[in-house]
Amino acid sequence: xxxxxxxxxxxxxxxxxxxxxxxxxxxxxxxxxxxxxxxxxxxxxxxxxxxxxxxxxxxxxxxxxxxxxxxxxxxxxxxxxxxxxxxxxxxxxxxxxxxxxxxxxxxxxxxxxxxxxxxxxxxxxxxxxxxxxxxxxxxxxxxxxxxxxxxxxxxxxxxxxxxxxxxxxxxxxxxxxxxxxxxxxxxxxxxxxxxxxxxxxxxxxxxxxxxxxxxxxxxxxxxxxxxxxxxxxxxxxxxxxxxxxxxxxxxxxxxxxxxxxxxxxxxxxxxxxxxxxxxxxxxxxxxxxxxxxxxxxxxxxxxxxx
Amino acid sequence: xxxxxxxxxxxxxxxxxxxxxxxxxxxxxxxxxxxxxxxxxxxxxxxxxxxxxxxxxxxxxxxxxxxxxxxxxxxxxxxxxxxxxxxxxxxxxxxxxxxxxxxxxxxxxxxxxxxxxxxxxxxxxxxxxxxxxxxxxxxxxxxxxxxxxxxxxxxxxxxxxxxxxxxxxxxxxxxxxxxxxxxxxxxxxxxxxxxxxxxxxxxxxxxxxxxxxxxxxxxxxxxxxxxxxxxxxxxxxxxxxxxxxxxxxxxxxxxxxxxx
Numbered sequence: 001x002x003x004x005x006x007x008x009x010x011x012x013x014x015x016x017x018x019x020x021x022x023x024x025x026x027x028x029x030x031x032x033x034x035x036x037x038x039x040x041x042x043x044x045x046x047x048x049x050x051x052x053x054x055x056x057x058x059x060x061x062x063x064x065x066x067x068x069x070x071x072x073x074x075x076x077x078x079x080x081x082x083x084x085x086x087x088x089x090x091x092x093x094x095x096x097x098x099x100x101x102x103x104x105x106x107x108x109x110x111x112x113x114x115x116x117x118x119x120x121x122x123x124x125x126x127x128x129x130x131x132x133x134x135x136x137x138x139x140x141x142x143x144x145x146x147x148x149x150x151x152x153x154x155x156x157x158x159x160x161x162x163x164x165x166x167x168x169x170x171x172x173x174x175x176x177x178x179x180x181x182x183x184x185x186x187x188x189x190x191x192x193x194x195x196x197x198x199x200x201x202x203x204x205x206x207x208x209x210x211x212x213x214x215x216x217x218x219x220x221x222x223x224x225x226x227x228x229x230x231x232x233x234x235x236x237x238x239x240x241x242x243x244x245x246x247x248x249x250x251x252x253x254x255x256x257x258x259x260x261x262x263x264x265x266x267x268x269x270x271x272x273x274x275x276x277x278x279x280x281x282x283x284x285x286x287x288x289x290x291x292x293x294x295x296x297x298x299x300x301x302x303x304x305x306x
Numbered sequence: 307x308x309x310x311x312x313x314x315x316x317x318x319x320x321x322x323x324x325x326x327x328x329x330x331x332x333x334x335x336x337x338x339x340x341x342x343x344x345x346x347x348x349x350x351x352x353x354x355x356x357x358x359x360x361x362x363x364x365x366x367x368x369x370x371x372x373x374x375x376x377x378x379x380x381x382x383x384x385x386x387x388x389x390x391x392x393x394x395x396x397x398x399x400x401x402x403x404x405x406x407x408x409x410x411x412x413x414x415x416x417x418x419x420x421x422x423x424x425x426x427x428x429x430x431x432x433x434x435x436x437x438x439x440x441x442x443x444x445x446x447x448x449x450x451x452x453x454x455x456x457x458x459x460x461x462x463x464x465x466x467x468x469x470x471x472x473x474x475x476x477x478x479x480x481x482x483x484x485x486x487x488x489x490x491x492x493x494x495x496x497x498x499x500x501x502x503x504x505x506x507x508x509x510x511x512x513x514x515x516x517x518x519x520x521x522x523x524x525x526x527x528x529x530x531x532x533x534x535x536x537x538x539x540x541x542x543x544x545x546x547x548x549x550x551x552x553x554x555x556x557x558x559x560x561x562x563x564x565x566x
Binding site: 301 | 362387389391393399401408414428444462
């Protein structure tokens, strides 16, 4: 794996920036606490310290610097605090526990996968319609684009409320929002993919007097495969975001979204950050899985990445 | 000869409407191609040779004039799968094996499984690719890919073969070899062949009839009946007869240019 070194370099750079940023971000909070615990801090009132920048305050009180990394309710948790929290809540708890991130992860993952499946199916069907029907091309495509300009954060509660009023609860409302975000890249990618055969290939089929349905199965669909995979990778991460967004404004009791919200509301940023990273890792794993399937499939088909 | 020509064009015109005004791709084209003829269309770019071949194939509709293929309109002939068409690029499906690519038209036309495999074997043998049916296109050289695409066009036994610069993208050595093989294939299958090229030696070496075309508007400037024997070793290209025909083709091409 030649790609591992650049990836590690980027991760190292991000970690470094993070570690450095922890000090000025937290030093005011740390100074207040240290003073309450009897330490000497310059300047000596909280109000006076507000006038000083984080960097200046830390430089004037170097003894505070180690303390900024271990505060209980920091503005910016340090990497080791987040990783300890993740370690505890992923490996340290039974997965049935309400405090286990694995439990919350599954609560988010299930609607993500269902929504992704619905979105992909819908996207492929719409794309087929758009490619074969001029009317659908002119009528559906603009609406598909408009649908993505509506802020999902505004739309999500409405969908949940409307579906709830119709008696639909559980994972389906979240899946609907996940599907709403994931169908669009699939439509765009598949339309391009189904139209990717060039004139010569289409003419060849005409010389065989091929009908549209045969042309679809024998040429258009196989040609669209690389485009489909590119879309699926965007689609599945969009699904995950959709599910999390669906959990945020609706008082969900479980899931990554609920976990982030709880952390924010109860002043436990470490909790929010752990959920955030767990969600990012989940997204990376999902995209990675599709990449693997993509690589295998395309190699088998003698094709290149789109 | 009282038999009707296999392909007959009378007063054929074709005008493309473009944003820069009409382009006269074909003007008053008259031609008869008899069964078993090997006819080459030669001329500079824009002379309408490919357009004419596409008219025969029913891929392009003439603006006026008449054209018949096996006594039908080109569109009827296309529906009756009267011809096999070979394009400039092999255009094999990368996700199908060579055998799978040759089966493509057979699947579309609804041949039985046993019939398909029998035909795949037969046409692969015709283009000298026996044993390659399980290979994928990327495992073959450009020349082999083009031969596979010829096999694909032969698979469903159309008695007309239309070829649009099939060897244009290949190097000279491969091209000579394929030309020789194409003549053998023509002798064995007795097909009527329409062949577009812009190589004078290729046209003279292969054809029983050479149609020289000139551009703007695309029209036929000369039709040369070849006097070369049917049996043609590659060395025939050094014979005085060959050189004389090549000279006449060259004169025809030059005359066409004088009008511009």
